Each structure stands twice: as C-alpha cells, then as structure tokens.
Amino acid sequence: MAGIMTIAKKELLDIFSERKFLLIFGTLLIVVLVSTFQGAISYSSSQSTTGMQIRGNMTQLGGSGRAIVIGSAEGLSNTLSSMVTNFSLVGGVLALAISFDTINGERQTGSMKTLLSYPIYRDKIIYGKYLGGLIVVTIVSAITFLAGIGIFVGFSGLPMTGDTVMRLGLFFLISLVYMAIFLGVGLLLSIVMPQPSTSLLASMIVWLASIRLIPNIGYAIAQIMYPVRMTFSGNTSGFSTPQGFDSIRTVISALSPSTTYEQIVNNILTTSRLQFSSGNIATVSISLEQTLQTSAPYIIYFAGLLIAIFAAAYFVFMRQEIR
Amino acid sequence: MSTAIEINGLTKVYGELTAVDHVSYNIQEGEIFGLLGPNGCGKTTTILMLLGLIIPTEGTAIVNGADIVKDPIGARRSVGLLTDNVGLYENLTAKQNLAFFAELSDLKATEASARVDKLLALVGLSEKQNVKVSTMSRGMRQRLGVAQSLVRDPKIMVLDEPTLGIDPEGTKELRGIIKMLSREQGKTIIFTSHLLNEVNRLCDRVAIMKTGKVIAIGTIPELRKQINAAEGDEFEEVFLRYQGVV
Numbered sequence: 267m268a269g270i271m272t273i274a275k276k277e278l279l280d281i282f283s284e285r286k287f288l289l290i291f292g293t294l295l296i297v298v299l300v301s302t303f304q305g306a307i308s309y310s311s312s313q314s315t316t317g318m319q320i321r322g323n324m325t326q327l328g329g330s331g332r333a334i335v336i337g338s339a340e341g342l343s344n345t346l347s348s349m350v351t352n353f354s355l356v357g358g359v360l361a362l363a364i365s366f367d368t369i370n371g372e373r374q375t376g377s378m379k380t381l382l383s384y385p386i387y388r389d390k391i392i393y394g395k396y397l398g399g400l401i402v403v404t405i406v407s408a409i410t411f412l413a414g415i416g417i418f419v420g421f422s423g424l425p426m427t428g429d430t431v432m433r434l435g436l437f438f439l440i441s442l443v444y445m446a447i448f449l450g451v452g453l454l455l456s457i458v459m460p461q462p463s464t465s466l467l468a469s470m471i472v473w474l475a476s477i478r479l480i481p482n483i484g485y486a487i488a489q490i491m492y493p494v495r496m497t498f499s500g501n502t503s504g505f506s507t508p509q510g511f512d513s514i515r516t517v518i519s520a521l522s523p524s525t526t527y528e529q530i531v532n533n534i535l536t537t538s539r540l541q542f543s544s545g546n547i548a549t550v551s552i553s554l555e556q557t558l559q560t561s562a563p564y565i566i567y568f569a570g571l572l573i574a575i576f577a578a579a580y581f582v583f584m585r586q587e588i589r
Numbered sequence: 590m591s592t593a594i595e596i597n598g599l600t601k602v603y604g605e606l607t608a609v610d611h612v613s614y615n616i617q618e619g620e621i622f623g624l625l626g627p628n629g630c631g632k633t634t635t636i637l638m639l640l641g642l643i644i645p646t647e648g649t650a651i652v653n654g655a656d657i658v659k660d661p662i663g664a665r666r667s668v669g670l671l672t673d674n675v676g677l678y679e680n681l682t683a684k685q686n687l688a689f690f691a692e693l694s695d696l697k698a699t700e701a702s703a704r705v706d707k708l709l710a711l712v713g714l715s716e717k718q719n720v721k722v723s724t725m726s727r728g729m730r731q732r733l734g735v736a737q738s739l740v741r742d743p744k745i746m747v748l749d750e751p752t753l754g755i756d757p758e759g760t761k762e763l764r765g766i767i768k769m770l771s772r773e774q775g776k777t778i779i780f781t782s783h784l785l786n787e788v789n790r791l792c793d794r795v796a797i798m799k800t801g802k803v804i805a806i807g808t809i810p811e812l813r814k815q816i817n818a819a820e821g822d823e824f825e826e827v828f829l830r831y832q833g834v835v
Binding site: 268269272273275276279280283284375376377378379380381382383384385386387587588589 | 634637640642643644662663665666668669670672673674675676677678679680681685689690692693694695737741747
C-alpha cells in the first residue's frame with residue numbers, strides 16, 4: 267500500500283501543476299455553475315404556478331393538497347438536467363485529459379524506466395496512478411457539486427429534506443463512477459497507444475462516440491429494425507412506435523457511458539411522475555427505494571463497465587515489456 | 590575483489606531479431622565497466638534485462654546475489670539507473686523528484702529528507718532544489734539524474750549514455766562525480782557512452798558489442814593489444830576496427 271500511496275501522491279502533484287488540468291477544471295466549474303444558476307431561477311419561478319395547478323387538480327379529485335410533493339419531484343430532475351448534461355460533457359473530457367498520457371507520457375520522457383528500476387511491483391504503479399487520478403476527480407467533483415448545489419439551493423429555496431440529500435449524494439457518487447470510467451478509458455489508451463498524441467486523438471474519438479455517435483447509431487439501428495411510422499386516424503395523425511424500437515435503442519445507447527450516466531442520474535433525481543387517473547392528472551411520488559430498484563440494472567452495468575475497463579488496462583500493462 | 594554481476598548466456602529474441610545473443614561475463618565490485626557498441630547492438634536491452642525490466646529469452650544473471658529471472662525486485666534493490674533521457678518528472682521540482690524516489694525506496698521521512706539534501710549538495714543543485722525540472726538545462730538534469738540513481742544508495746549504478754547532449758564542462762563535472770562514486774564510495778558502475786574518450790578516461794574494463802554479441806572484453810590496453818593497435822592510435826580507431834569499419 268505504501269508504494270501505491272507514494273505514486274498516487276506524485277500523480278496528484280503532477281496533475282495539479284498542469285495547465286491543461288486547471289483550464290478544463292475551470293471550464294467545468296463555470297459551465298456547471300452557470301447552468302445550475304439558470305436551473306435554480308427557472309425552478310424558483312415555476313414552483314408556485316405548478317404547485318397551484320396540481321393542488322387544484324387534486325382538490326377536484328377530492329384529495330388533499332398537502333399530500334402532494336411537487337417541489338423536490340419533477341423540479342429537481344428538470345432543473346438539474348442541464349447540470350447533468352454539462353457534467354457528462356465536460357466531466358468526461360476532464361477525466362480523459364488527466365489520463366490519456368498516464369503511461370505513454372512516462373514512456374516518452376523515460377521516467378517509466380526510472381520508475382520501474384525501483385524495487386516496486388508493477389501492479390502498484392498502475393494502482394497508484396489510477397488512485398491518483400481518482401483522488402483528483404473526486405476533489406474536482408466535490409468542489410463542482412458543492413458549489414453547484416449551493417447555488418441551486420440558495421437561489422431556488424429548495425428544502426433540503428433527507429430524501430433530497432440522499433438523491434444528491436447518489437448523483438455525486440454516480441458522477442464519480444462516470445468520471446472513473448473515462449479515467450480508465452484514458453489509462454487503457456495510454457497503455458495501448460505508443461504516443462500521447464495518438465492516445466489523445468483516440469480519447470477524443472471515444473468521447474465523441476459516447477456523447478453522440480453511439481446514441482445516434484442506436485436510433486438508426488432501431489429505426490431500421492422497427493421503423494417508426496406515421497399513422498392517420500380520422501382527422502388526426504401521429505407516430506406509431508413499435509414495441510422493439512425502444513428496447514433496441516436503449517440497449518445500444520447503453521454502450522455509451524454518457525447516455526447511461528444521464529439515464530441513471532435522471533432516474534435518481536426524478537422523485538415523482540404525473541399520472542392519468544380517472545381522466546385527471548395526478549402526481550405520484552417515487553420513493554428512493556423504487557428509484558434504486560429501477561436504476562439497479564444500469565448501476566450494476568456501470569460498475570461492471572468500470573471494472574472491465576480497469577481490468578483490461580491492468581492486464582495489458584502487466585504484460586508489456588519496456589524497451 | 591568479489592563479483593557484483595555474473596551474466597550467463599543472456600539472450601533476448603524479438604521475433605526474427607536477436608537483440609542480445611548468449612552474452613556471458615562478470616563485473617567486479619567497485620569496477621567502472623564500459624559497455625560499448627553502435628546503436629541497436631544490444632547495450633540497453635542488456636541493461637534492462639539486468640534490472641529485470643525485460644525477461645530474457647534464455648540465460649540469466651546474478652546481480653548482487655539476486656537472480657534477475659527469479660527475483661527481479663531483489664536485483665533492482667541494489668541497482669540505481671540513470672537513463673539516456675534522464676527520466677525525471679518535468680512538472681516537479683528537483684527536490685520533489687528526489688523526495689518521490691526516496692519514498693519509493695522505503696526510506697523513513699527524516700532519513701529521506703537528509704538523503705535528498707545530501708544528494709542535492711553532492712551534485713551541486715542545493716540552490717536549485719525548488720526549480721522545476723522542465724526549466725533546467727540538460728547538464729543540470731543530468732546531475733539531478735545522477736542524484737536520483739543514488740537515492741537508495743545502491744551498490745551498483747547503471748549509467749546509460751549519461752553524457753549525452755552535455756557540454757564539455759558538464760561532461761567533466763559528471764566524470765568527476767562518477768570517479769568519486771567509484772573510488773571513494775566503492776560503487777560498481779556500468780557505463781555506456783558513444784564518447785569513446787570518456788570511456789577511455791573512466792573505465793577499468795570495457796566490453797564491445799556488435800549485433801547482440803560481445804566481440805571483445807578487457808582493459809583498454811588489453812583490447813589495444815588484441816587488435817595490435819599502434820601506440821599512437823586513438824581509442825576511437827581501435828573501437829572502429831573491432832566493429833569492422835576500418
């Protein structure tokens with residue numbers, strides 16, 4: 267453990283002193299804070315009108331207005347959605363920027379030979395380097411989250427109930443796993459690719475595939491297999507979506523860490539849903555337990571993806587010869 | 590004088606290429622041993638095998654009592670390496686670099702701090718301890734590299750092209766440090782360089798390599814005698830004759 271911590275500490279020093287890190291971290295912070303501030307303002311202004319509308323509906327149904335929790339429900343998911351999207355975009359870039367030259371950068375400067383000439387097992391090097399990166403993304407995420415949520419709560423007046431705090435905590439943890447996945451991808455590419463310039467390019471391709479290419483491919487394949495058709499009935503027209511369309515699209519899109527991340531976080535932050543009942547709209551609360559049940563397959567997949575990527579990086583690194 | 594390194598039939602094959610071909614020799618304790626040869630002749634591969642960083646295809650070596658195949662970590666414990674491109678962390682200062690390597694060597698904090706200060710003084714970089722490596726001159730980096738290779742006070746030092754790209758003044762300084770380490774501290778030094786005059790001045794014995802094989806080994810006067818070199822011939826000429834160039 268001593269060697270791992272020593273390498274992790276060195277990684278911290280190294281990463282924090284790099285300009286590229288400060289630049290991307292600054293961008294992430296600004297983007298997240300601005301989007302959270304906008305979300306908080308829109309949440310605050312929509313709060314009273316939406317609440318009144320729903321209370322009115324429930325009064326018609328004969329229910330009690332007090333029983334409906336609309337504040338931390340749809341509002342949390344909707345108003346933090348831009349923070350989620352921005353975090354998925356810039357957070358991925360930051361994790362890749364930290365890790366794309368972890369190993370090949372050291373090979374290029376010769377420090378890998380020096381490091382390996384010390385009486386230290388190779389696995390400690392990869393664990394230490396990954397741990398160092400993880401500590402950095404944890405610090406970055408914690409600062410970004412605390413600042414973002416602080417602004418959101420301060421400007422929106424959202425009551426911090428136990429449920430809200432738990433959901434925000436889960437949001438933070440999932441965001442860490444998301445960044446850890448991209449950290450692992452960068453690490454793997456830095457091991458497989460001989461030059462940092464090549465692994466940087468490959469990292470950007472992976473990132474683009476995650477945010478755009480895979481979801482679009484998922485849509486295209488689903489459209490080919492189960493075409494969505496326009497239907498006409500009397501004077502009205504609409505789209506008929508075959509049953510398999512959504513399944514195929516979801517399965518393919520799940521290959522993208524960004525899509526899966528947004529899916530999990532949206533599930534976690536959605537605390538209620540609107541439901542038709544006897545011709546009226548009602549808001550149904552979703553408990554944290556229900557949320558976890560719905561998100562469990564995605565979370566397990568996400569954790570599996572993280573382990574698989576790190577395991578691939580580990581095995582390739584352990585078998586690589588230094589020349 | 591006892592044996593520091595015992596090399597027995599060391600071989601490394603990459604596909605069709607035999608990088609090191611059944612090399613066998615001993616290096617004595619306290620000796621400055623020169624490893625010479627053109628680029629790609631197998632010098633660095635031999636060095637990396639001695640450090641257990643490359644697994645030999647055949648043969649083995651005993652480094653300060655540790656078998657490089659069975660106990661590579663044990664072999665590394667007694668060797669300090671300085672590579673041709675120095676291999677330090679550019680974003681860290683001189684002191685941070687040495688402190689990192691001291692911590693990796695399992696030195697206690699107080700011992701590590703004292704060792705780092707001592708080494709910085711030894712290579713004349715005490716005043717530059719808080720300067721980032723990225724802003725240092727090639728000569729300063731090379732001296733810091735020597736300090737790095739001494740962090741765990743190894744019995745054996747491997748200096749792979751340590752004089753590469755340094756000006757004559759820096760080369761002279763480095764030569765002084767290497768001589769001091771060998772003569773005063775009794776360290777065994779393996780030294781590779783293309784600067785044959787440096788090898789001539791520094792090394793007690795030399796092995797000349799060609800296409801993965803050791804084609805000659807001995808003291809410089811012995812090597813000159815073997816090839817019937819005239820008294821006035823430069824060592825460079827002797828080396829080129831061994832390589833079959835002249």
